[in-house]
Amino acid sequence: MTNRAYDDAAGRTVGTVASLVGVTIRTLHHWDTIGLVRPSERTDSGYRLYTDADLARIHRVLVYRELGVPLNDVGTLLDAPATDAMASLRQQRDRLRERIAQLQQMGNALDRIIEARKSGILLSAEEQVAIFGRHWQPSWAEEAHDRWGDTAQWAQYAERAASRTAEHWQQISANVDALNAELAAAHHAGVIPGSDQANALAERHRESMGTFFDCTHSMHVCLGRRYATDPQFAAFYDGIAPGLAPWLRDIIDANARTNGINPESATWA
Missing domain, CATH: 1.10.490.50 (Antibiotic binding domain of TipA-like multidrug resistance regulators)
Incomplete structure (x- = not known):
């Protein structure tokens, strides 16, 4: 990480990012703790700063979370080679289809x-x-x-x-x-x-x-x-x-x- 003074061009604070993407500051802190999304920059005072690349990763996390992918698997998907990620995505898709079928059966019942x-x-x-x-x-x-x-x-x-x-x-x-x-x-x-x-x-x-x-x-x-x-x-x-x-x-x-x-x-x- 590069230590620098706060600058909008350099990055966004955790509060700003939380408002932008619609999650809580606590959630972002948790993702930072587990290594899912870590802010790439920090100010001289130690404040976390998220870059555009970090923000893009957060959006990918949100997409996977919306699809029902367990949070523990999201990081693996984001960091895996393309072929491994495809296999994992297919597995998640199959699970999702099974869940949809189960929900349909529940609806029919x-x-x-x-x-x-x-x-x-x-x-x-x-x-x-x-x-x-x-x-x-x-x-x-x-x-x-x-x-x-x-x-x-x-x-x-x-x-x-x-x-x-x-x-x-x-x-x-x-x-x-x-x-x-x-x-x-x-x-x-x-x-x-x-x-x-x-x-x-x-x-x-x-x-x-x-x-x-x-x-x-x-x-x-x-x-x-x-x-x-x-x-x-x-x-x-x-x-x-x-x-x-x-x-x-x-x-x-x-x-x-x-x-x-x-x-x-x-x-x-």
Whole structure:
């Protein structure tokens, strides 16, 4: 370094350069400390002075930083032979493209979650009927959103639904149908609520709700009440087997008692 009195023609102070390039004085001091950009001149008083060449190097640093190149790699790029720098730049470009692809995937996933929050299920009306049966009404999803769209459980349901394909829903539907058939058979056989068999079936039903959202025993009791009293739910279960809706409520209540929940005071929690 050449020691000389301060002269605009000789160089610019750290404060001036910081204002010119839009970084802090602290940043320039750090770059000086790590050897990334060191001012080439100093005044007789020891003040750092940046030359035009130093300023050009700072701009190159800013370009690389904007591209996401780690600061530790920037100095290597700036000082490397042309061939090495090209190889490193290609590597950084490939990493950047991978990151862009990842961000695009994240954006697509968010789009699906947003749509699932609105519609409840990312299937066409035709696909829904094909998977869930001819008695399925696609409008039920919209009605469910109107009723529960502001709840944490609906948000959880939407997040899970966003990643599900038609094949996933087909498997879920098959599992639900199989469980409902077992419930109907147990009801027909006179399985008593509170028995080990009834409790096991009630627990399986609660766990099946976990496919859509985390369902506590207290929340399960609330669902059981709705199955027995809501005309739409009651008609669905009684369509599987007459009297199934109130029996399902009863085995849910009995299983809740086994797990320390009083059905009479159960809340959606």
